Amino acid sequence: MHAANGDIRPAYREYSAWLTDQSLDRLRQKHQQADLLFRRLGITFTVYGEDEGGERMIPFDVIPRVLSHEEWAVLERGAIQRVDALNAFLHDIYHDQEIIRAGLVPAELVMTNEAFQPQMLGLDLPRRVYAHVSGVDVVRIDDKTFFVLEDNVRTPSGVSYMLENRETMMRLFPDLFARSVVAPVDRYPEYLLHSLQAVAPLGVDDPTVVLMTPGQYNSAYFEHAFLATEMGIELVEGRDMFVDSGSVFMRTTEGPKRVDVIYRRIDDGFIDPLAFNPESALGVPGILSVVRSGRVTLCNAIGTGVADDKAMYVYVPDMIRFYLGEEPVLQNVPTFSCRKADDLKYVLDNIADLVVKEVHGSGGYGMLVGPKATKAQCADFKKRLQAEPDNYIAQPTLALSTCPTLVEEGIAPRHVDLRPFVLSGEKTRVMPGGLTRVALKAGSLVVNSSQGGGTKDTWVLEAPAVVEDEE
Amino acid sequence: MLSSTADNLFWMARYMERSENTARLLTGLYHMSLLPARRGAQAGLWEGLFQSEEEREAYLAKYDAFKTDPVLTYMVLDRDNPSSIRSCVWSARENVRATRHVLTTDMWETINSTWLDIAQVTYADMQDMGHHEFLEWIKVRSHLFRGVAHGTMRRGEAFEFWRMGVFIERAENTIRLLAARAHTFKPSGPASRPDTATLDYYQWGTLLRSVNAYKAYREIYKSQIDPRRVVELLILNPEIPRSVIACVEETCEVLEGLRPRSRSYEQGSDLLNRLQAARIDRIYRTGMARFLEDYRAGLHDLSLQIQRDFLMIQ
Numbered sequence: 001m002h003a004a005n006g007d008i009r010p011a012y013r014e015y016s017a018w019l020t021d022q023s024l025d026r027l028r029q030k031h032q033q034a035d036l037l038f039r040r041l042g043i044t045f046t047v048y049g050e051d052e053g054g055e056r057m058i059p060f061d062v063i064p065r066v067l068s069h070e071e072w073a074v075l076e077r078g079a080i081q082r083v084d085a086l087n088a089f090l091h092d093i094y095h096d097q098e099i100i101r102a103g104l105v106p107a108e109l110v111m112t113n114e115a116f117q118p119q120m121l122g123l124d125l126p127r128r129v130y131a132h133v134s135g136v137d138v139v140r141i142d143d144k145t146f147f148v149l150e151d152n153v154r155t156p157s158g159v160s161y162m163l164e165n166r167e168t169m170m171r172l173f174p175d176l177f178a179r180s181v182v183a184p185v186d187r188y189p190e191y192l193l194h195s196l197q198a199v200a201p202l203g204v205d206d207p208t209v210v211l212m213t214p215g216q217y218n219s220a221y222f223e224h225a226f227l228a229t230e231m232g233i234e235l236v237e238g239r240d241m242f243v244d245s246g247s248v249f250m251r252t253t254e255g256p257k258r259v260d261v262i263y264r265r266i267d268d269g270f271i272d273p274l275a276f277n278p279e280s281a282l283g284v285p286g287i288l289s290v291v292r293s294g295r296v297t298l299c300n301a302i303g304t305g306v307a308d309d310k311a312m313y314v315y316v317p318d319m320i321r322f323y324l325g326e327e328p329v330l331q332n333v334p335t336f337s338c339r340k341a342d343d344l345k346y347v348l349d350n351i352a353d354l355v356v357k358e359v360h361g362s363g364g365y366g367m368l369v370g371p372k373a374t375k376a377q378c379a380d381f382k383k384r385l386q387a388e389p390d391n392y393i394a395q396p397t398l399a400l401s402t403c404p405t406l407v408e409e410g411i412a413p414r415h416v417d418l419r420p421f422v423l424s425g426e427k428t429r430v431m432p433g434g435l436t437r438v439a440l441k442a443g444s445l446v447v448n449s450s451q452g453g454g455t456k457d458t459w460v461l462e463a464p465a466v467v468e469d470e471e
Numbered sequence: 472m473l474s475s476t477a478d479n480l481f482w483m484a485r486y487m488e489r490s491e492n493t494a495r496l497l498t499g500l501y502h503m504s505l506l507p508a509r510r511g512a513q514a515g516l517w518e519g520l521f522q523s524e525e526e527r528e529a530y531l532a533k534y535d536a537f538k539t540d541p542v543l544t545y546m547v548l549d550r551d552n553p554s555s556i557r558s559c560v561w562s563a564r565e566n567v568r569a570t571r572h573v574l575t576t577d578m579w580e581t582i583n584s585t586w587l588d589i590a591q592v593t594y595a596d597m598q599d600m601g602h603h604e605f606l607e608w609i610k611v612r613s614h615l616f617r618g619v620a621h622g623t624m625r626r627g628e629a630f631e632f633w634r635m636g637v638f639i640e641r642a643e644n645t646i647r648l649l650a651a652r653a654h655t656f657k658p659s660g661p662a663s664r665p666d667t668a669t670l671d672y673y674q675w676g677t678l679l680r681s682v683n684a685y686k687a688y689r690e691i692y693k694s695q696i697d698p699r700r701v702v703e704l705l706i707l708n709p710e711i712p713r714s715v716i717a718c719v720e721e722t723c724e725v726l727e728g729l730r731p732r733s734r735s736y737e738q739g740s741d742l743l744n745r746l747q748a749a750r751i752d753r754i755y756r757t758g759m760a761r762f763l764e765d766y767r768a769g770l771h772d773l774s775l776q777i778q779r780d781f782l783m784i785q
Contacts, residue, residue, distance in 0.1 A: 039587070040580055040583065040584060216565070216568055216569045221568075225568075229571065229572035229573075234473055235476075235572050236473060236475075237475065239475065240474070240475050250473060251473065251474040251475070252472055252473055252474060253474055253477045253628060253729070254472075
C-alpha cells in the first residue's frame with residue numbers, strides 16, 4: 001500500500017481514508033459475513049483425500065488490493081505482449097521452429113519437454129491461438145517494477161475468485177464502491193465465450209461451445225460450473241461425449257448433438273485415452289483425431305505446457321523480441337538455470353539467499369525458500385541439485401510488495417502476488433483486475449491456496465472521466 | 472440438455488423426496504412405538520422397516536437389535552447406510568452440486584444449507600431437539616426445497632426431469648409404506664373386528680397422518696378408520712397428492728410432454744391404466760402383498776426405461 005518513500009500510494013488514498021474510519025470490529029464482522037456467504041454459495045475447493053469431498057474454502061480477505069489506472073496500463077500492455085509472444089512461440093515450435101533455428105531457444109529444451117506434443121506438429125489452429133486463456137503471475141518489487149513470476153497457459157484457474165470476490169465486496173461494502181471508481185470485471189464470462197466462439201472450426205457459423213470438467217471432485221469444479229453457467233453453455237465430462245464419423249458429439253436427452261469448441265479444464269494427458277493415458281476415465285476416446293482433422297477446437301490447445309515451463313520462462317523476453325520486435329514491458333525475475341554449469345555453481349554457493357524451484361513443479365510444492373530454510377534443508381536441496389541440475393531453477397528472494405490484510409493481530413502487511421487473466425481469440429485482452437493471492441502467515445512468500453494462502457479482491461481504478469467543455 | 476444432467480436432476484429429486492418420506496415413515500413408527508398397545512412389542516414394529524434380506528443384514532452388521540435408538544440412528548444419521556436421511560440429503564446435494572449450472576442459486580443454497588446443518592447433527596442432538604421435531608425439520612426442509620424448485624425453476628426440461636423424479640420416488644414410497652403393513656391385510660371378512668378396532672384406529676390413523684391424508688380420509692369417508700379404505704385412498708384416489716395413482720398420473724403427464732412416442736410413456740400409461748381399472752375389492756381378493764409387489768416391480772421397470780430413454784444408461 002505504501003510507496004518506497006513511505007507515502008501512501010495514490011491509488012490507495014481514498015481507500016485508506018475510508019479504512020481509517022472503520023473499526024476493527026466492523027471489519028471482523030464483515031469478514032465473518034463474507035465467510036458465511038462463501039460457504040453458503042459453496043465457493044469451495046476440494047482437498048484430495050479428505051472425508052465427504054473434503055471441501056474447503058480459500059480464506060478471503062476483506063481488504064482489497066488497489067492499483068491505479070497508470071499502474072494497470074503497464075500491466076495490461078505487458079501481459080498482452082507476453083501472451084501474444086507465447087502464442088507465436090507455440091505456433092512456431094509446432095511448425096517451422098524458427099526460434100530454434102535462430103539459436104535463441106535450445107532444441108532439446110523443446111523437443112524433450114514432457115509437455116511437447118508431437119501430434120500437434122504441422123497442425124493449423126484457428127487464428128493461430130494456442131493459449132486462449134492465460135494467467136500471468138506478477139509481483140511488485142518497487143514503485144515502478146512488476147516482475148513476472150510465471151506464465152500459466154495450460155488450464156489456469158482462479159478466475160471465479162476474481163469474479164466472486166468482487167461480488168462479495170460489493171455486497172459487503174456498497175459504500176466503498178460509491179467512493180471509488182473501480183473498473184468492473186463482471187464481463188469476463190461474456191468475453192471468454194466470445195473468444196471461444198472466435199476459434200470455432202472453419203465453416204461453423206453458430207458453434208456449440210462446451211466446458212469440459214474432470215468432474216465434481218476436481219479441486220476447481222466450482223469454477224467450472226460457475227463459468228459454464230455464466231456463459232450459458234453445457235458443462236460436460238468425458239462420459240458425456242463420444243466421437244462418431246469424424247466429429248465430437250454430446251449425449252443429450254434429445255439424442256446426440258455436435259460439439260465444435262471445447263473449453264477443457266482437464267490436463268493434456270487425460271483428454272484422450274487412445275492417444276495418451278489409457279487409464280484415463282475422464283477423457284473421450286478418439287477426440288485427438290478429431291482435433292487433428294480440425295473439426296473440433298480444444299481450448300487451450302494440446303501441448304501448450306511447453307511454453308509455461310519454468311525452464312522456458314527465461315526465454316520469454318527473447319520470444320517477445322523475436323516474434324513481436326518489441327522490448328518486454330514486464331521484466332522476468334532474474335533466474336539461474338541450474339542446467340548451466342556457471343549458474344549451478346552460483347546457486348550452490350548462495351543457496352541460503354535464493355528460492356529454488358523445480359522446473360515442472362507447481363502449487364508451491366517442491367521448492368526451497370533459502371532464507372527461511374534450515375541448514376539441513378539447504379544441504380538436502382544441494383544434493384538434489386547436484387543429482388538433477390536440469391530439474392531446477394533458482395531466483396533471488398524478492399522484496400515482494402505487501403498489502404494490508406486483516407489477520408489475528410489486526411491489520412498487518414502481508415505479501416501478495418497477482419494473476420491477471422488474458423483472453424486470446426479475435427484479439428487479446430485482459431480483464432482489469434485479477435486474482436490477488438496473499439500469504440497469510442507473517443513474512444511468508446508462499447501464496448498458494450494449498451499452502452495457506454488467501455485471496456483478495458483486486459481493484460483497478462478507472463481513469464478520471466474527461467469532462468468535456470460545454471459549448 | 473445433457474443426459475447426465477437430466478440424470479442428476481432426476482436423482483436429486485428422488486433423494487430429496489426419499490429423505491422426506493423416510494422422515495414421514497419414521498415419524499409414524501416412532502409415534503406408534505409410544506402407544507400403550509405397542510409397549511414390549513417394539514421389535515416387530517421397527518423390524519418391519521427392513522423389508523429385504525439385504526437391508527436386514529446391513530443393519531444387523533452394525534447393530535444388534537431392532538430398537539428405537541439404534542434404528543433411528545441407522546435410518547437418520549448413519550453415513551454407512553446409503554438410504555439414511557443424512558445420506559439421502561448428501562446424495563441430493565451432490566446431484567445438485569453437479570448440476571448447479573442449470574439450477575437456480577436458491578435451490579443450491581437451500582439444499583446446501585440443509586446439508587451443512589444435518590452434517591453436524593449427532594444422535595444426542597436429535598434427542599435434545601426431540602425426535603419428532605427433528606423429523607419434522609427434515610420434512611420442512613424438503614418442502615422448502617420443493618417450493619424453491621417450483622417457485623424458481625424455468626419451466627423447461629430440467630423442471631420436468633426434476634418433477635418426474637419426485638413423483639416416481641413418491642409412488643414407490645407410498646407403496647413401501649403400505650407394504651410394511653401388508654401382512655395385516657386380510658383377504659376377506661368385515662373391515663374391522665371390534666376387538667382390533669382401537670389398534671386399527673391408531674395404526675392406520677398414524678399412517679394416514681404420516682402422509683397428510685388423515686383429514687382427507689375423514690372428509691371423504693366420514694366413517695371410522697377402515698384399513699381397506701385407507702388403502703383405497705392411498706392407492707386409487709387421484710385427489711390425494713401422495714397416492715400412487717396421483718404420482719403415476721403426474722409421471723405420465725411429464726413423459727407425454729417430453730416424448731410421447733417413447734417406451735417410457737407406453738409403460739407409464741400401462742401402469743396408469745392398471746390403477747384406473749382397479750377396484751379395491753378385487754385387489755384385496757388377489758392379495759394385497761402380491762399387488763403391491765407387482766406394482767412396485769412395474770414402477771422399477773418404468774424407472775429403468777426412463778433412464779434408458781433419456782438418461783445415462785446406454
